[in-house]
Amino acid sequence: MIRILIVDDEDPPGFISSLKREIEGSTKNKVDLIHINPTPFLHIEPPKEGLRKLEEKVQSTAVQCCDIAAFDINLGDVGRPEENSLRITLQLVEAFREKNKAATVFLYSGTLARILEYDLTKNKTATEGTLKRIFRAQISAFLSRSEISTEIQVSASNPTWLLRVDKLLEQHSREKCSVSGSAFNGKTFAELIQSFRSQDNMGEQITNHIIELGIAGIVDLHT
Structure with missing residues (x-):
């Protein structure tokens, strides 16, 4: 069994069905693909309560054997400012890592370049802290949305x-x-x-x- 967690505000993400089919075909293993849509959680008031519940949901998957966890950075449908995207996603990754350090973790986005430019260039006061969090969370790669399916397939065949x-x-x-x-x-x-x-x-x-x-x-x- 290969278990994959996808945290993405598309419901469902367009690549999910083909991803499951292709991994099952190439590895001859069943795939348990879990999708968490953060949108309902991040519309809860107060915002901290919604984020807490979302972190708990992520951790409920992390306590299981999980091969890969992929987190969308650009949570555009949740009504939060774009500059908060990476910060929120890193909180979710950190919550996952509290319970699971064996899985491979990816971050991805269709607007990856713009988000990284803001968080790691324009927002200079937070750059050092952001980079430390990225390294501590053992994130394997930052990917564009077009790359994520291929990278998950490669990782599924080469577990840590x-x-x-x-x-x-x-x-x-x-x-x-x-x-x-x-x-x-x-x-x-x-x-x-x-x-x-x-x-x-x-x-x-x-x-x-x-x-x-x-x-x-x-x-x-x-x-």
Whole structure:
């Protein structure tokens, strides 16, 4: 199963049906394509409440195994000033990343050049902070709307190593860890998977242990 989240104010985005068909054809896997339209949420008053509910909706998908999340930057139908577009979208990406660091994340827009020109050039006082947020959110690429379908297809065929492990943990969710002395000894993969997915403190410990086991499988560390 390949799960893809699309956050876009088109209902539905024009590329969704062909995207699902093409990925299923090329990967021979079923595709669960989840579309969240932010418009109803961002018309809620007060605006902060609507954004909070939208973030919760995004996170309800992020807690699942998710291969790819793609966020439209230009939420033109929500009645917000264009200069707020990237800021709002970054908040949604950050909400997603709180729960899921295994998925690949893309930002896209049909007016990408204009939005980036404003946020990263004209709005100079916020440029440094915006760039830091982009890097911390581990955004793989900024794409035009015409590119997003192709890039999602490529990414679906080349999952990140964190996502590969995420899927293995999910497939073997009933198995138990037997790492004596560790915080996760005796726990099932099902109990650990969300920590791994969000890369919280325990998730980082699991990741480090997997890396150590991988290295030990190649090199005899006791020589």
